[in-house]
Amino acid sequence: MLKRIHHVAIICSDYPRSKHFYTEILGLQVIAEHYRQARQSYKLDLALTDGSQIELFSFPNAPARPSYPEAQGLRHLAFEVEDIAQVKARLEQQGIHVEPIRIDPYTQRYFTFFSDPDGLPLELYQTD
Known part of the structure; x- marks a missing residue:
């Protein structure tokens, strides 16, 4: 299991x-x-x-990865965070481009995306 x-x-x-x-x-x-x-x-x-x-x-x-972000295979890697706005701000202070925070229409949870140095899509997901 x-x-x-x-x-x-x-x-x-x-x-x-x-x-x-x-x-x-x-x-x-x-x-x-x-x-x-x-x-x-x-x-x-x-x-x-x-x-x-x-x-x-x-x-x-x-x-290289075939395309971004809709290539077949792993779509993205999501990290759970407690305070998405705080993590977003910290990443942006370090020069990382982070998309605007959105609300998932199905779960009503906050999320956003950014990329690693190779363009791998990474997600921040606030569960509370």
Whole structure:
């Protein structure tokens, strides 16, 4: 039986830039970082406060995402936040473009989108 999402894996184009984004801007905690010589690839394990993780990979010559945002496959990654306006403001202070906050017509919850350094769509979702 499935219990919860353990991790999401992301392949980035510029490892130092993405590492900075996910650790310094989004504030995720580093669990482990490894350089895998045989693959010429970094693997960075990052923790969210609920125990879920993001695995950040670098691979030489990885193909770009086909289109944004409606390509088949994973559409976006959503992060739950307590105060969406506060998180939006903090991201914008660091030069991150964040879309206007909207209300989901079905759940009546606040949400907005922004992108990681490779254009991966990320969502902020306020549950309370």
